[in-house]
Amino acid sequence: MIDFLIIGGGIAGLSAGARLSRHGKVTVLEAEDAIGYHASGRSAALFEESYGPSSVVALNKASASFLRDENGGYLTPRGLMLVGRKDQGRIFDQDSSDLNMQVIATEDALARVPILNPDTVGYAAVSDSAFDIDTDRLLQDFARNIRGNGGDVLIRKKVTEIRKDGQWIVVAGQTFEARNLVNAAGAWVDEIAVLAGIAPIGITPKRRSMARIPAPGGHDVRGWPMMLGVGESWYAKPDAGKLLVSPSEADPVAPQDAYADDMVLAEGLARYEEMVTEPVTRVEATWAGLRSFAPDGTLVLGPDPSDPSFIWSAGQGGYGFQTAPAASQLVADLATGTPSQLDTGIIAALSPERLRR
Ligand SMILES: Cc1cc2nc3c(=O)[nH]c(=O)nc-3n(C[C@H](O)[C@H](O)[C@H](O)COP(=O)(O)OP(=O)(O)OC[C@H]3O[C@@H](n4cnc5c(N)ncnc54)[C@H](O)[C@@H]3O)c2cc1C
Numbered sequence: 041m042i043d044f045l046i047i048g049g050g051i052a053g054l055s056a057g058a059r060l061s062r063h064g065k066v067t068v069l070e071a072e073d074a075i076g077y078h079a080s081g082r083s084a085a086l087f088e089e090s091y092g093p094s095s096v097v098a099l100n101k102a103s104a105s106f107l108r109d110e111n112g113g114y115l116t117p118r119g120l121m122l123v124g125r126k127d128q129g130r131i132f133d134q135d136s137s138d139l140n141m142q143v144i145a146t147e148d149a150l151a152r153v154p155i156l157n158p159d160t161v162g163y164a165a166v167s168d169s170a171f172d173i174d175t176d177r178l179l180q181d182f183a184r185n186i187r188g189n190g191g192d193v194l195i196r197k198k199v200t201e202i203r204k205d206g207q208w209i210v211v212a213g214q215t216f217e218a219r220n221l222v223n224a225a226g227a228w229v230d231e232i233a234v235l236a237g238i239a240p241i242g243i244t245p246k247r248r249s250m251a252r253i254p255a256p257g258g259h260d261v262r263g264w265p266m267m268l269g270v271g272e273s274w275y276a277k278p279d280a281g282k283l284l285v286s287p288s289e290a291d292p293v294a295p296q297d298a299y300a301d302d303m304v305l306a307e308g309l310a311r312y313e314e315m316v317t318e319p320v321t322r323v324e325a326t327w328a329g330l331r332s333f334a335p336d337g338t339l340v341l342g343p344d345p346s347d348p349s350f351i352w353s354a355g356q357g358g359y360g361f362q363t364a365p366a367a368s369q370l371v372a373d374l375a376t377g378t379p380s381q382l383d384t385g386i387i388a389a390l391s392p393e394r395l396r397r
Pocket residue numbers: 047048049050051052053069070071072075076077078079080081082083084085086087197198199200224225226227228248249250328329330331332353354355356357358359360361362363
C-alpha cells in the first residue's frame with residue numbers, strides 16, 4: 041500500500057515526495073515523458089530572499105540554509121540590479137525598498153553592466169542576496185531521495201480518474217491505491233481536485249514568456265547581475281554565456297503546455313532595448329511557462345479541511361524553487377502531524393483553510 045501518492049513530478053511534487061519518503065512509501069505520478077517538463081523546466085532559477093509576499097519571504101528565509109549547504113549547495117552568486125527610466129522615480133523607490141536593495145549611482149551601474157544606456161537609465165539599485173539555483177540538480181536530487189527511501193517516481197502516468205473507497209483509488213494507465221493523496225499538479229491542481237471530488241481553490245495559471253539572445257555586443261555576461269525593469273516590466277538574466285530576456289508578463293491562461301506569445305515577447309524585448317545600447321539582433325530560442333497563483337498570491341500547503349488525506353502543494357507562483365525546501369517540509373510536517381518550525385501565523389497564511397472561509 042502506498043502511503044503518499046503524489047500527483048505531479050515538478051519541484052512541488054518531488055520536494056514533498058523526498059520529505060514524505062522518510063515517513064512511508066511514496067509514489068510520484070508524472071503525466072509527461074520527463075520530470076520537470078512544465079513550469080519546473082522553464083524557470084529563471086533565481087533565489088532572492090526578499091522576493092514575494094510576506095508568507096513567501098518567510099519560506100524563502102526558511103529555505104536558504106538548505107539551498108546554500110545541502111548536498112554541496114545549490115546556489116551560486118548572481119546579484120540583482122533594478123533599473124528605472126528617468127521618469128520612473130516613484131516606482132523605483134517603491135521597488136528598491138520592497139526588495140531591500142541598495143541605491144547606486146547610474147555611473148556605478150554602467151561600470152557593472154556596460155551596455156546600460158546612460159541616456160535612458162535614471163535610477164539603479166543592487167542586491168547581493170540574489171543567487172542562481174541549480175534547479176536541474178535540485179529536481180534530480182529530490183527524485184533520487186525518493187527512490188533511495190524505497191519510493192517510485194513514475195513518468196507517463198497521467199491521472200485520469202480518482203475515487204475514494206476507504207483509501208484513494210487513482211487511475212493513471214494502471215490503478216494505484218493510497219492512504220493519502222498529494223496534489224502537486226501545478227497549473228492542473230484544480231482539475232485534480234475536481235476529479236477527486238474536492239472543491240477547487242481557484243488557481244489561476246499565468247503565462248510568462250522568455251527569449252534567449254546572444255551575449256549583447258559580444259560582452260562576457262557571466263558576471264553580470266540579473267537586471268530587472270521597475271514594476272517588473274522586463275528582466276534579463278545571464279545564462280551560460282547568453283542572456284535570457286523576459287517581458288515579465290502574467291497573462292491568465294487555461295492549464296496547457298505553454299508557448300511564448302510573439303507579440304508580448306516583442307514588446308518586452310523593446311522595453312529591455314530601451315534601457316541598453318546594444319539592440320537585439322537575433323533571438324535564439326523562445327519558450328513560456330505557467331506560474332500558478334491562488335487568489336491571494338501565496339502558496340497553498342497542507343491537508344484539505346474537508347478531507348485531511350487530500351493534501352495540497354499548490355500555488356507556487358513565481359517562487360516554486362526558492363521556497364521548495366521549506367514548503368515541502370511544511371507539507372510533510374502537516375501530513376504526518378509533526379510540529380513545524382514555522383510560525384503559526386505563516387502556516388495559517390499558507391493553509392488551504394484560508395480559502396474555504
Ligand atoms: C518563466 C518563469 C520563470 C520563473 N522563475 C522562477 C525563479 O526565478 N525562481 C523560482 O523560485 N521560481 C520561478 N518560477 C516559478 C517556478 O518555476 C514554479 O513555481 C514551479 O516550477 C512550480 O512547480 P510545480 O511542481 O508546482 O509545477 P510544474 O513544474 O508545472 O509541475 C506540475 C506537474 O504536474 C503534472 N501533472 C499535471 N496534471 C497531471 C495529471 N493529471 N497526472 C499526472 N501528472 C500531472 C504536470 O505534467 C507537471 O509536470 C518561474 C516560472 C516561470 C514560468
